[in-house]
Amino acid sequence: MQEQRTFTKNDRFVDYYWYWLKLYKQGQVRPKTFSNYTLVARQLERMWPNKKIGEITADSFQQLVNEFAPGHARGSIQKFYTYARIPLLRLHHYEKLIDRDPTYGVKIPNAADAQLTRAKFLEKDQLQRLIKTLEFDQGTYSDGFMIVLRTGMRFGEFMGITPDDINFGKGTLTINKTWDYANRNTPYDRFQPTKNKHSIREIVIDGVTMECFKRNMEGCGRGETIFGTIACRQSSGWNKHLARICEFAQIPRLSMHSLRHEHATFLADENIPPQEIAERLGHANDQITQKVYIHRLESAREKGREQILEELTKIG
Template structure:
């Protein structure tokens, strides 16, 4: 119901509505006559009846994002995600310092993404847009804006390292495994053990660092991923997504190596703790990996995360079902796996085309 009243020499119209159990108001002042104020109120009432009424948040875009993050995300996401949201807020403050949320259009947002893409990769641009879109959809649902200005956004970005540089070819992978296995376990570094574990499981660094001895099933040759390790705060935390909680089958010889490791370091809480209180840092395992790759004269020098890509790429190249590979990697959905390994799937498809044509020619 609308409320019309005079304030000084002008008229003000106030339209209220009940939303999510709370009384909200949309107010406009400065009307020269009561009739013009009533006309605006009538039009606003129609918008309300048609569910088209947009409430003025009274906040800038960055301030609204900050309040949304604090209310809905801060206490429900991990530290890595928290750092991302804080970074996004900082970037929004730099680019939309005084811009009201309800004034942002798809054109404004696309122009920002185009500018942001000049100094960031496509994947980073997409990630930025995805997290802002979560807020935007909530703002639409709550009636603060009418349309999702992130809808249909187009993504570009700086060139990144070619896909074929992210993983080892089969020969180098085999040589790396042989080189690490040639070192006696009693003399082998924990970083080397994590390198083997990454090639066996395709797990992320934080997942492998967080493995404790109760995560190892010696009889079934399974490593259970149920948590991860935050190397900065030195605390256990949840996995990246709910799908990241998984059981990964590994080879029996590798399980036997882990058993031998446990005998050598019985007091370590972590499988890859050794004589230290905590597992190796990501920096430490990356340094060891570079040394190992240099020792075997590898064609490529990749990061520890590249071992995850090596694991998945090798399985796909051997014809392992993409759905199983996705589950093994703990991806949130198969679309992520498909987009990450598109180049390999295309090669596999070309091989299947040649095979199909060869079979058809024999008919």
């Protein structure tokens, strides 16, 4: 049981963060979420080792977020900001140890480096180059990339797939759990619940996807994670391998999560109804799926403008 402690303005913020994390989050949130909070705590140990609670202002918090931003994707910056912000608000509103709201007006800086090197969506010719590269390689990582690209699974769901989840006769895949890939010591047969109830689903898969699974199932127990036994457990390791594949294919750099977006984009291009896409991806509704359509509409408009200009130049 966490021993209660009284803090003052002269105590280190990082000490309060660890105390707050263990008291209010440990055992109350999913292990992956708790792991994310822990990573933020370690960042605070490095970046704010001696920062006192009473010294924190909106300016200093903005500076902290700005210093964290370089080299990180916008999603990572957003998580850092959010997970650091919650205890700061408690210190201000409830503990009354910070006089003025230290989060007021603090903004998420643009992740310029990440935006320049990563793309959320590929054009059709780029997607074809990626697929041809994966087909040529047929290694463990390339097979994994192909599976995610053709199913739209989240990384945790992909890592949680076992041989029992695949029905080769019916051509279906059952997604009903995730694997704790953030924990390096997780046994191959220990799993976690899906993100939400909508994430539990059965989807159809094609022959290419089934072959990718078959090539990597040798020696895997029926209830064991297939790819967790033979490849890197962390998404960061998979993303590094994917970056090399993208470089070879001469396309913008992608992440594992980007492959999920690519799957949705492909289905949208084929005029699959948004609700069906949402169900396949395990979304609660089709609002996220609608963003894919918006992106494609904007892309089509831009191409239309370019074509108009090209035709006008022919007039002379």
